[in-house]
Amino acid sequence: MLVAEGVCSLHITEITKLVRGVKGNPRTVFDRLFDITEYTGALVLPEGIRDWAASKFGDLSGVEKQQIIKITNRVTLEGTLFNALRALRPLPGGDSARLDRSIEEHQSGCAFCKPDEKTPADTFGRLVGINAITASNVAKYDRWHSLIIPDEHHPLRFDAEQVADYFSLAGKWFGVVLEQPAAGQAQKQPRYPFLMWNCLWPAGSSVVHGHLQVTVTTGMHYPKVERLRRDAAVYRQQHGENYFEDLYLGHRVAGLALKEGDARIFASLTPIKEKETWVVLPGKSGLEHLAELGLWVGRVLTSLRENGTSSFNVAVYIPPPDSAPEDWAGFPLIARVVDRGDAAGRTADFGGMELYAASVVSTDPFQVAHHLRIQVGDGS
Numbered sequence: 001m002l003v004a005e006g007v008c009s010l011h012i013t014e015i016t017k018l019v020r021g022v023k024g025n026p027r028t029v030f031d032r033l034f035d036i037t038e039y040t041g042a043l044v045l046p047e048g049i050r051d052w053a054a055s056k057f058g059d060l061s062g063v064e065k066q067q068i069i070k071i072t073n074r075v076t077l078e079g080t081l082f083n084a085l086r087a088l089r090p091l092p093g094g095d096s097a098r099l100d101r102s103i104e105e106h107q108s109g110c111a112f113c114k115p116d117e118k119t120p121a122d123t124f125g126r127l128v129g130i131n132a133i134t135a136s137n138v139a140k141y142d143r144w145h146s147l148i149i150p151d152e153h154h155p156l157r158f159d160a161e162q163v164a165d166y167f168s169l170a171g172k173w174f175g176v177v178l179e180q181p182a183a184g185q186a187q188k189q190p191r192y193p194f195l196m197w198n199c200l201w202p203a204g205s206s207v208v209h210g211h212l213q214v215t216v217t218t219g220m221h222y223p224k225v226e227r228l229r230r231d232a233a234v235y236r237q238q239h240g241e242n243y244f245e246d247l248y249l250g251h252r253v254a255g256l257a258l259k260e261g262d263a264r265i266f267a268s269l270t271p272i273k274e275k276e277t278w279v280v281l282p283g284k285s286g287l288e289h290l291a292e293l294g295l296w297v298g299r300v301l302t303s304l305r306e307n308g309t310s311s312f313n314v315a316v317y318i319p320p321p322d323s324a325p326e327d328w329a330g331f332p333l334i335a336r337v338v339d340r341g342d343a344a345g346r347t348a349d350f351g352g353m354e355l356y357a358a359s360v361v362s363t364d365p366f367q368v369a370h371h372l373r374i375q376v377g378d379g380s
């Protein structure tokens with residue numbers, strides 16, 4: 001392994017130097033996956049704001065000459081600009097005690113605390129897990145769109161085993177929906193499952209009580225999932241390799257990955273936003289493996305939570321379990337987990353750059369990987 005105990009002292013600004021020492025096939029894979037550009041952003045601090053800048057950012061030389069790294073995934077054209085200094089910007093923030101109070105206040109009259117009475121059911125009824133239940137979504141954005149509602153009101157109180165149960169219940173729901181007949185000749189068969197979890201306001205959740213969302217779409221998979229399938233298919237045609245295995249390898253040679261059981265977990269080099277972490281189950285694509293995926297996602301989430309995450313999104317890419325017109329060979333179960341900032345704060349983390357150009361990220365993937373290694377892995 002290239003990097004072991006010293007990983008926490010590494011910084012994304014050293015990525016080029018780090019990879020320069022990698023030879024052979026791993027280097028070939030890394031170079032065909034990632035384009036890396038380094039810049040220095042320079043500015044002049046007038047006397048009147050030097051004291052203020054020093055109090056906010058510390059060392060002024062790091063402000064006057066800022067290191068910026070731009071990493072682009074050449075296969076998918078996902079890309080990120082890293083500048084650690086931005087993490088130190090003065091932002092209005094909240095505190096966790098205030099967040100807990102706010103979450104408790106929402107418990108009064110919370111419909112999700114009484115799902116049997118106060119949430120709609122699917123036409124086929126409800127499915128029940130160990131500590132969660134399904135409900136139909138009252139305002140659907142797809143023909144099949146429902147919720148996994150944990151018994152626990154507080155959206156940040158869960159452990160990995162509970163997350164595995166939520167994912168398992170989602171798998172059962174998908175199984176039932178996939179058996180449902182198409183409604184009329186004009187309707188296509190439900191075929192493409194999708195699982196997501198938006199936790200608290202910054203992540204786009206309007207309901208405080210924790211809940212996961214499950215959809216099954218028709219015709220073709222959602223555009224971003226289909227985009228990834230096509231990119232991976234082109235990659236296989238061009239290089240004869242599985243894109244997802246190479247993606248893991250590329251992160252492993254950089255020292256950003258860990259392998260736990262059958263799971264491959266890595267802090268992304270091109271995160272869509274802060275701390276994005278991928279969990280991949282190579283060779284496993286069926287719904288029966290969702291609980292296993294959920295267990296690892298739960299461990300990643302608890303690690304993030306221990307390091308301050310209070311709002312997050314999880315998205316799970318699931319190939320169609322039944323036959324589909326497209327080729328899904330080699331596409332595994334994938335979960336993407338991303339921190340969405342301070343749930344008690346008032347700053348949106350997505351701006352014009354993220355919507356239309358590239359993601360701007362403050363958190364260093366090496367720090368994320370370091371915490372994952374200690375809290376999810378065996379610490380080695």
Ligand SMILES: [Zn+2]
Binds near residue numbers: 106111112153
């Ligand atoms: Zn509730």
